[in-house]
Amino acid sequence: MKITYKFVREIFFAMVSGVYNILLSVIFYKTVKLYLCNHLTIGIAKLNRNRIIFPHPVGIVIGQKVEIGHDCIIYQNVTIGTKDTLNYKTAKYPRIGNNVTIYANAIIFGDITIGNNAVIGAGAVVFKNVPENYMAVGNPAEIMPLNKRPITREPSLIHNTH
Template identity: 45%
Template sequence: METKIRGLPDAYFHKILYGIVFLIHKHNQYLTGIQIAFGTQIGSGLTFSHFSCIVINSGAIIGKNCTIFQGVTIGSIRGIKGGVPTIGDNVIIFAGAKIIGNVKIGNNTVIGANAVVTHNIPDNSVAVGIPAKVISNNSKNIVKYYI
């Protein structure tokens, strides 16, 4: 038996609700320049320091208290099957950085401007360059300043 909501079958109600949510999502995307796909898991305290050109894949996981600057891409290789990034807690991702594929970014980590991350980065690290390399295992002062 089908449930009715004010005379509408559930299927119609869900289509209308989805349409409203989709329009709000697209409107926010247009206003901010930030694309966060449905299904992205985001911890509390996520901060976008500057809006514009930020793209986050639907399978990505972002931990608590992360800061993301403009021009950042957090994406997959060959769709979700190729793996998506997992970002730890208290991570700072500076402008233009790209985090691509099935990589894990550790807690309290800093990703430098325009870095391209294609492999795992351990906790408490600072990674820069193309491809990103760890240049320090002491990110404490940088993280404390931004978070």
């Protein structure tokens, strides 16, 4: 393998970028785990500027072109990105509003918008828009108002049959 200037330069910038992001992780979030256990190509500085909270920062993937609002909460193993992995540089990414809560193992992908104050349930697979003050639950995600609860089908849970 021939070592070229371009190769050395790319390795150098990758190392500098890694050290920079580790420092940002420690300064903003008081843990190196945010950088080491996640793939946050969106940038740690941008997440801090938007006051994003990570209660359990493990296994989170957020694409570089994801637009994310302020004061969001993102739990573990969440993936937010594009459907078009071959053309990821020009692909469309999700837009997340303000005050959105995304629970564990949720997947949000494609050219969609998640409205302000929305909730994405644990394990939800979201590939369509979620309006403001709505929640998305299930796989594929079902969209429903936040004040509406799913109806249970078990009669003994609805009425006292004794």
